[in-house]
Amino acid sequence: MHNIQVADKAFELLLENDNIAKRTRLIGIQINLDYENRCPIFIGVLNGSFLFMADLLKEINISCEIGFVKVSSYKGTESSGTIKQTFGLPEDLHNRDVIIVEDIVDTGFTLKYILSEVYKQNPASVKVCSLLLKPTALQTPIDELEYVGFEIANEFVVGYGLDYDGLGRNLIDIYRAKTVAPNLP
Numbered sequence: 001m002h003n004i005q006v007a008d009k010a011f012e013l014l015l016e017n018d019n020i021a022k023r024t025r026l027i028g029i030q031i032n033l034d035y036e037n038r039c040p041i042f043i044g045v046l047n048g049s050f051l052f053m054a055d056l057l058k059e060i061n062i063s064c065e066i067g068f069v070k071v072s073s074y075k076g077t078e079s080s081g082t083i084k085q086t087f088g089l090p091e092d093l094h095n096r097d098v099i100i101v102e103d104i105v106d107t108g109f110t111l112k113y114i115l116s117e118v119y120k121q122n123p124a125s126v127k128v129c130s131l132l133l134k135p136t137a138l139q140t141p142i143d144e145l146e147y148v149g150f151e152i153a154n155e156f157v158v159g160y161g162l163d164y165d166g167l168g169r170n171l172i173d174i175y176r177a178k179t180v181a182p183n184l185p
Contacts, residue, residue, distance in 0.1 A: 004175055006158055006168040011175035015150060020131070020160060020174065021055065023149045027129060028059025030147065031099070039063040040097040043089065045114065046070040047169065048103030051161040052131040052149075056101065069117075071110055089114075093121035102130040103161045105145065106137040106154070115144060132157065132174075152176075 002013040031040075039062070044053040046068050057066065067090035098118055105111055111128065118126055129147035137154045158164045159171030168175075 003178070004171070006164045006175075009156075009158075009164055010178040011158055011168075012178050013173055014152065014155075014157060014176040015160075015174040017160070017172040020052075020149070024052065024055050024131075025059050027147045027149060028056055031056075031060060031129070032062050035062050035064075035097060035099075037062075038097050039065065040099050041065040041067055041090065041093065042099050042101055043067045043069055043118075044101045045103070045110070048161045048163070049101045049131075051169070052103055053101045056129070069114060071114060089117055089121075091121070093118060093123045095122065095124045098123045098126045099147075100126070100128045100144075102128060104132040104134070104157070105130045105142065106134040108138050108140040108142050111142055112140050115142070131160075132162075 004011050042053065042057065042060075042064055044050060044066070047070070053066075057064075069089045100111070100114060100118070102111060105128070115126065115128075126144050127146040128142060128144045130145065131149040133145070133148045133151050134154045135151055153176075156164070156177040157174050158168040158177075159174045161169050162174065163169045
């Protein structure tokens, strides 16, 4: 199944689950090496990161803790730029190694907001692990972005935790919105 429909939008296959799993395994190996003899706290950004974070943590064999934060800045397919913290960060991040787990980084506004909130607690270190990165959409540099699964074009994507108006998070692959060809004479 290479083309799917989610609500009123048509999507085509972008990343198969096998490729996502291989890349997630490699990121897990790297984190295990980088954080050997440390106990990082992974903070998943809900709702989008839940599948990636679950699969990533299955690859982590060092001691670690887990927390979540929920923020939102999306309406439909566009980032609204207004960030709402629906429920907050764990409150024990002082002197901790923090790894923020994202499904996707596009403009970077939501992530910058989360980072500023994390730094208020004086953690020992902060890194970001994101399954997807849209380099051309990034509007603010993010030095903490250490682990990236895939760089993708500035296209709207759905599946594997990513949604379109709440739908499609349960798809095991990642799909991109099909562009409608212009009407030619």
